[in-house]
Amino acid sequence: MIKLENLEKTYHTDAGDVHALSNVSLTIPKGSVYGIVGASGAGKSTLIRSINLLEKPDAGKVFIDGENITLLSGKSLEQKRQKIGMIFQHFNLLKSKTVYENIAFPLKYRKEKPKEIEKRVDALLKLVDLEDKKGSYPSQLSGGQKQRVAIARALANDPNILLCDEATSALDPQTTASILTLLRNLNEKLGITVVLITHQMSVVKEICDRVAVVEAGQIVEEAQTYELFANPQKEITKRFVDTVFHNDDVERLLEQDDLQKRLSRGEEIWHLVFRGEGANHAYIAELIRKFYLDISVIYGSIEIIQNKPIGNLYVSIGGNDGCLRGALGYLRREGISTEPLLLKETEEAIG
Amino acid sequence: MKELLIRYLPNVFELQDYFLQSIKETAIMVLITGAIGLSLGVITGIILVVTDKGGLYENSTVHSLLGRVINVVRSIPFVILIALMVTFTRFLVGTAIGVKGAIVPMVVGVIPLASRLTEQALLETDPGVLEAGRSMGISRGYLIRHVMIPEALPGLIRAVVTCFISLIGLTAMAGSVGGGGIGSFAIRYGYNRYMEDVTIVCVLFLLILVSIIQSLGNRAADRLTH
Ligand SMILES: Nc1ncnc2c1ncn2[C@@H]1O[C@H](COP(=O)(O)OP(=O)(O)O)[C@@H](O)[C@H]1O
Ligand SMILES: [Mg+2]
Numbered sequence: 067m068i069k070l071e072n073l074e075k076t077y078h079t080d081a082g083d084v085h086a087l088s089n090v091s092l093t094i095p096k097g098s099v100y101g102i103v104g105a106s107g108a109g110k111s112t113l114i115r116s117i118n119l120l121e122k123p124d125a126g127k128v129f130i131d132g133e134n135i136t137l138l139s140g141k142s143l144e145q146k147r148q149k150i151g152m153i154f155q156h157f158n159l160l161k162s163k164t165v166y167e168n169i170a171f172p173l174k175y176r177k178e179k180p181k182e183i184e185k186r187v188d189a190l191l192k193l194v195d196l197e198d199k200k201g202s203y204p205s206q207l208s209g210g211q212k213q214r215v216a217i218a219r220a221l222a223n224d225p226n227i228l229l230c231d232e233a234t235s236a237l238d239p240q241t242t243a244s245i246l247t248l249l250r251n252l253n254e255k256l257g258i259t260v261v262l263i264t265h266q267m268s269v270v271k272e273i274c275d276r277v278a279v280v281e282a283g284q285i286v287e288e289a290q291t292y293e294l295f296a297n298p299q300k301e302i303t304k305r306f307v308d309t310v311f312h313n314d315d316v317e318r319l320l321e322q323d324d325l326q327k328r329l330s331r332g333e334e335i336w337h338l339v340f341r342g343e344g345a346n347h348a349y350i351a352e353l354i355r356k357f358y359l360d361i362s363v364i365y366g367s368i369e370i371i372q373n374k375p376i377g378n379l380y381v382s383i384g385g386n387d388g389c390l391r392g393a394l395g396y397l398r399r400e401g402i403s404t405e406p407l408l409l410k411e412t413e414e415a416i417g
Numbered sequence: 418m419k420e421l422l423i424r425y426l427p428n429v430f431e432l433q434d435y436f437l438q439s440i441k442e443t444a445i446m447v448l449i450t451g452a453i454g455l456s457l458g459v460i461t462g463i464i465l466v467v468t469d470k471g472g473l474y475e476n477s478t479v480h481s482l483l484g485r486v487i488n489v490v491r492s493i494p495f496v497i498l499i500a501l502m503v504t505f506t507r508f509l510v511g512t513a514i515g516v517k518g519a520i521v522p523m524v525v526g527v528i529p530l531a532s533r534l535t536e537q538a539l540l541e542t543d544p545g546v547l548e549a550g551r552s553m554g555i556s557r558g559y560l561i562r563h564v565m566i567p568e569a570l571p572g573l574i575r576a577v578v579t580c581f582i583s584l585i586g587l588t589a590m591a592g593s594v595g596g597g598g599i600g601s602f603a604i605r606y607g608y609n610r611y612m613e614d615v616t617i618v619c620v621l622f623l624l625i626l627v628s629i630i631q632s633l634g635n636r637a638a639d640r641l642t643h
Contacts, residue, residue, distance in 0.1 A: 118552055147554035158549035161643055162567045171563075172553045203643035216549075223553065 073126035104280030110263040151220030155232035190218040210241035230262035340377035359385035428612035439602035458531020491529035519596030538572030578634030
């Protein structure tokens with residue numbers, strides 16, 4: 067388990083002070099895949115780098131399995147770091163060394179026997195599926211392959227924790243998916259706690275068990291991944307979640323043209339969010355039948371997050387005021403979050 | 418062959434023993450000052466880089482002090498440096514003239530260049546690689562020896578080549594003020610006694626030497642670049 071307590075970090079620059087971390091506390095359960103998401107400059111890197119003390123916090127404590135590692139320095143800190151692997155956005159491989167030598171590097175430092183090193187490196191190469199690239203230099207590899215080498219190297223010391231600083235941000239979507247699958251497998255097979263920071267909500271959606279949202283050096287929201295997507299509390303979380311559902315794009319499109327036309331025809335546009343069981347129920351058919359409404363679907367999507375669906379539906383809806391009000395009440399009672407995107411003036415009271 | 422030499426390069430032929438002797442002196446000066454000056458220069462260059470902001474041993478006092486000393490020494494013209502150092506040179510090696518006397522100012526003269534070129538080469542390496550090393554719990558000393566230097570090796574070789582070439586230039590200058598070597602030879606005979614063939618042969622010899630060193634260095638650096 068990783069526990070961060072009241073971390074503070076301020077960078078003093080010529081342009082003024084930057085509070086990269088303010089009062090950050092966080093508990094990362096052992097064996098989980100934990101996501102930290104935030105915009106660029108929010109303080110994510112500073113946060114993850116304080117877990118292995120590459121960045122010394124000005125105040126606060128870092129506990130790993132109950133041990134306060136902020137008290138360590140020199141050799142004992144180095145030994146602790148050997149049990150915390152880390153990978154980076156730009157891979158950070160030694161370009162003067164082959165794939166094999168890169169992975170062997172931390173083992174050589176620990177003066178392992180050559181036979182042992184060879185056995186271990188071969189096993190790691192197999193684990194990351196790169197046996198045929200043993201003698202290649204990093205410059206001869208693709209981005210995804212480089213990150214696999216970096217992962218193998220980070221695992222050489224058999225760490226319990228793997229820190230990933232934007233590990234997939236320099237990769238294309240397909241390669242990102244394969245690296246995420248690899249990380250998931252490492253987590254499940256070897257029980258490694260994976261902490262990953264990213265600005266891409268799609269990465270969080272794919273593999274994280276829990277997520278923390280960072281804004282301006284503070285943790286503003288923390289939840290189980292499904293909960294975060296289903297019930298985002300803070301405005302910034304909603305914006306992040308919307309990027310996965312493409313709600314932001316849909317609303318922009320609607321604002322551009324359709325909305326005015328539909329408004330003049332007396333229609334409304336509702337945004338419905340179905341969670342869990344609700345995503346399987348035939349609510350639209352029910353609304354048409356029970357409330358005599360005209361409904362057409364403008365946009366819909368279903369995302370599976372932690373094996374549970376979340377549906378987003380944009381519908382244009384027309385009918386008499388009483389029926390509309392009844393339908394709105396009914397959906398909300400059923401636990402379907404329903405927001406009229408644009409209200410006719412007379413109906414503003416309903417909300 | 419012999420007739421040809423006598424016909425076109427009469428003075429060089431006449432002075433061939435001196436010529437060979439001065440080549441030997443130049444070689445000795447370049448090799449000794451190269452060995453001492455480059456070692457000291459490379460070490461200074463490494464200190465400059467690791468004490469820099471964000472470096473492995475960040476220390477702004479050491480960094481700026483060292484940088485200033487280097488800049489001062491670098492800005493002194495070499496001929497003046499020789500004159501400035503006469504007392505020190507005499508104290509250190511017992512004489513301020515000849516090959517022995519030239520070596521001391523040459524070492525001092527090449528250190529600033531060597532350290533700045535080393536600094537440049539080392540700064541080319543990705544700081545992320547050092548960070549990855551630190552994240553693996555590897556000590557800073559080991560990172561300097563096994564990451565910083567090997568990663569910058571092609572650049573370092575180019576730096577060393579540039580230093581050797583400028584050392585050859587320095588020997589010629591040292592020669593002109595009594596230091597011995599090819600420079601001395603060219604001045605004494607080619608310039609003072611108007612033996613043009615001596616001047617030409619000396620220039621040709623230096624040109625060939627410089628281009629051999631340059632191309633050897635380039636080849637080594639290219640081979641090490643992956
Ligand atoms: N070494 C540093 N010196 C000065 N400012 C820094 C340094 N590292 C980060 N910062 C600043 O701290 C803030 C947080 O940076 P960072 O943790 O890298 O954010 P993120 O990884 O979320 O993009 C940014 O405003 C950044 O400019
Ligand atoms: Mg970052």
